[in-house]
Amino acid sequence: MEYYDNLERRNPQERETALFSALPNHIRFVKNNAPGWANLLSEIDPVAIISRETLATLPIIRKSELTARQTKNPPFGGLSSAEYGELSWVFCSPGPIFEPGKKGGDFWRMGRALHAAGFRKGDLVHNTFAYHLTPAGHMMEAGAHACGCTVIPAGIGNTEQQVEVISKVRPTKYVGTPSFLRILLEKARSMDLDVSSITHGAVGGEALPPSLRKYFQQRDIQVLQSYGTADIGLIAYESSAIDGMIVDEDIILEIVRPGTGTPVPEGEVGEIVVTSLNPEYPLIRFATGDLSTLLPGLSPCGRTNSRIKGWMGRADQTTKVKGMFIHPKQIAQVVERHVEISRARLVVDNQDHVDLMTLHCEVPQPSEDLKSEIAKSLQAICKIKGEVILEQLESLQNDGKVIDDVRTYA
Numbered sequence: 001m002e003y004y005d006n007l008e009r010r011n012p013q014e015r016e017t018a019l020f021s022a023l024p025n026h027i028r029f030v031k032n033n034a035p036g037w038a039n040l041l042s043e044i045d046p047v048a049i050i051s052r053e054t055l056a057t058l059p060i061i062r063k064s065e066l067t068a069r070q071t072k073n074p075p076f077g078g079l080s081s082a083e084y085g086e087l088s089w090v091f092c093s094p095g096p097i098f099e100p101g102k103k104g105g106d107f108w109r110m111g112r113a114l115h116a117a118g119f120r121k122g123d124l125v126h127n128t129f130a131y132h133l134t135p136a137g138h139m140m141e142a143g144a145h146a147c148g149c150t151v152i153p154a155g156i157g158n159t160e161q162q163v164e165v166i167s168k169v170r171p172t173k174y175v176g177t178p179s180f181l182r183i184l185l186e187k188a189r190s191m192d193l194d195v196s197s198i199t200h201g202a203v204g205g206e207a208l209p210p211s212l213r214k215y216f217q218q219r220d221i222q223v224l225q226s227y228g229t230a231d232i233g234l235i236a237y238e239s240s241a242i243d244g245m246i247v248d249e250d251i252i253l254e255i256v257r258p259g260t261g262t263p264v265p266e267g268e269v270g271e272i273v274v275t276s277l278n279p280e281y282p283l284i285r286f287a288t289g290d291l292s293t294l295l296p297g298l299s300p301c302g303r304t305n306s307r308i309k310g311w312m313g314r315a316d317q318t319t320k321v322k323g324m325f326i327h328p329k330q331i332a333q334v335v336e337r338h339v340e341i342s343r344a345r346l347v348v349d350n351q352d353h354v355d356l357m358t359l360h361c362e363v364p365q366p367s368e369d370l371k372s373e374i375a376k377s378l379q380a381i382c383k384i385k386g387e388v389i390l391e392q393l394e395s396l397q398n399d400g401k402v403i404d405d406v407r408t409y410a
Contacts, residue, residue, distance in 0.1 A: 004115040007249045008303045015305065019252050020050055022277060029081070030282040036069065036078025037282065052263070055252065055285070060261040060273065062287040063231065064316060067095045067329070076100060082280040091135040091230065094325050094383055099230045100281050101135055107278075108135070108233030109250055110143025113226035116239045116246075117202040119173050121148025126166055126198065128154045128176030128184075129205070129323070135230045136205065136323065140175045143234075149173065156180070163188045163195060170197035177323050178203040178212050178223060179354050185219065202226060205323025207311065209409035212353045227311055229288055231281070232274050236308050241300040244307035251276055253306065254285070255294055258315040261285065269293045271315040272308070289315050317403045319348055321355045321384055328402040330381050334359065337377045340370060345396050346386070350407040357386040366390035 003009060010018075027046035030037040040059060049055055061079075069077030075090055075098040082100060084090075089101035101107060119125065125144045131137035131153055141151045152171055154162050163184055174181050181201055188195040201216065201223035208225045216223045226237040227245055235253065236245035247253045252275040254263050264270040272288045292308040299307055314320075318327050326346065335341045343362040348355065359378050363370065367390075375388045 002301075003303070004112045008112075008246075008305070010304060012298075012304050012306075015249070019277075020052075020055075023049055023055070023252070023275070026277050026279075026282060027284065029279060030284065033081035034079055034282065036073065036076075037284070039078070041284070052252075052254070055275065056254070056261065056263055058261075058285050060256070060285050060287045061283070063097070063229070063289050064318065064327075066097045066231075070096075070098055074098070076281070079283065080281050087280065089135070089138065091138075092133045093135070093230050094330065095327055097230070099135055101138055102280060106142050106146035107280075108139040108142060108228065109248055110139050110226070110228070110234050111146030112143075112248060113224075113228075113234050113237035114140070114143045114147050114149075114175075114202050116237055117173075117224040117226075118200040118222060118240075119144060119147045119149055119202065123147070123149045123173050124152065124169065124171040125149045125173040125175055126152045126154055126162070126171040128156060128162070128174070128180055131155045134324075139228070139230070139233065140202070144173075144175065159183060159187050160191065163191055163193055166195045166198065167193040172197055172199055174198050174201040174203075174221075176201075176203060177205045178208045178216075178225070179206060179322070181221075181223070182212065182215065182353060196220070200224075204228065206320065206355060207350075207407070207409050209353065211409075215353075225310075227290075227308075231283060232276050232286060232288070233278070235272070235274055235288075236310075239299055239301040239303060243299055243301075244295045245310050246299055246301075246303050247306045247308065249305065250278075253308070255292065255308075256287070258291070261287075266294045266296065269312060287315075289318055291315055314405070317401065319403055319405045321348055321357050321382075324382070324384055326357070326382055326384070326403060331359070331402050333381050334374065334377045335361075338370070338374055340364065341374070342393060343396050343398075345401065346403045348403065348405045348407060350409070355407070357382075357384065359386055359388050360391050360396060361388060362391050362393050362396055364393060 024046040088103040129136035224238040228234045254273040255270040291312040295307040
C-alpha cells in the first residue's frame with residue numbers, strides 16, 4: 001500500500017474542516033484539565049476558535065519559554081493534562097526541557113513518516129537514535145511498530161558493534177541521523193563487513209544535503225527525511241517524490257513572522273508554529289524556533305496536505321548539533337562554571353557531513369588544564385563533545401552572538 005491511510009489523500013478542504021471542527025472541544029478540554037493552559041487561555045472562548053484567522057488571535061507559546069515554565073511548575077509547566085500514572089515516561093532534552101511519553105499506539109505519530117520512507121510490516125529496523133533521557137529512540141521505535149516492523153534498539157555510539165550486528169542480523173531499514181549512517185557505512189568498509197542489507201533509511205535530527213543523499217543513492221540506499229520535535233512529535237515528512245515535506249495529518253501548522261504570532265503570506269519564510277491535538281500534551285500555537293516556508297501546490301506523490309520546504313534555520317540563536325538542540329543558556333552555564341572566561345562564542349560548522357562545534361573562550365591566561373576542564377563542562381552541559389579554543393581578551397566580536405552557526409550545505 002503506497003499510502004499510510006486514506007487521510008493522506010483527502011480533499012484539502014475536508015481536512016481543514018475536520019481539524020477546525022475538533023479544535024474548539026480540544027481547547028475546552030485543555031482549559032479544564034491543564035492549569036497552565038487554563039491560565040494562558042483564560043480570556044478565550046473555545047467556541048470562537050473555528051478557523052485559521054481566529055486561531056491566529058491566540059497567544060504564541062515558544063519552545064524557548066518551556067524551561068522557565070517547567071522550573072516554576074514541574075515537570076511540564078502545567079501544559080500537560082496527564083498525571084504520572086497515565087504516562088509511561090518523562091524525558092529530559094537539553095535545556096533542560098521535559099517531555100511526556102506514553103506506550104501503546106503511535107504516541108508521536110512517526111509511523112506515517114516511516115511508511116512514506118518504505119517501512120513495511122515484517123521489516124527489521126536498525127534504530128540509532130538515543131534511548132537515554134531524550135525521546136528520539138522511543139519516538140522512532142513507536143513509529144516502526146505502528147508499521148509492523150521489528151526494531152534493533154541500537155542507540156548511539158558503539159560503532160564497531162553496531163556494524164557487526166548489521167552484518168549478522170541483516171536489517172533492511174535504518175533510522176537515525178544521516179551523518180551516522182554514513183559513519184556506519186564507512187566503518188563497515190574499513191572492517192570489511194557487509195551491511196548491504198540496508199536499502200532504506202528514515203533520517204532526521206540534522207540536515208540532509210544533496211551531496212549526502214547522492215552518496216546513499218550510489219550505495220543503493222533510498223533515504224528520506226522527516227522533521228519533528230520531542231514536544232510535538234511528527235511535523236512533516238518527505239515522500240518518494242522528494243519535493244518538499246508534507247505536513248502531518250494530525251496537526252495544524254502555521255508559518256508566522258519571527259518574534260510575532262502573525263501568519264506570513266504563502267512563500268514567505270517564517271517561524272513554524274504548530275497546534276497539536278494530543279490530549280496528553282496539547283500544545284497550542286507552539287512556536288518551534290525553526291524557519292521554513294509553505295510551498296505552492298500539492299505533492300506529485302498524491303498526498304494532498306500542505307508542504308513546507310524543510311528546515312531553513314533557526315529563528316533564534318538556538319541551533320541543533322548532531323540531532324541535539326544547543327541553547328545560548330547552556331553556553332552561559334559553561335561560562336558560569338569557569339571564572340576565567342570573560343566571553344565565549346560557540347561556532348558550529350560542518351566538515352565532510354559531520355557537525356562540529358568549537359567553543360572560543362576569552363581568558364587572561366590560557367593553559368591546557370583550563371582548556372581540558374572547559375571541554376568537560378561543555379560536554380556535560382550540552383551532552384555533545386566539542387573543541388575548545390582559548391583566545392586573548394577582547395579578541396571575539398562584541399555583537400551579542402553566543403552561538404554562531406556557520407554551516408553550509410551543498
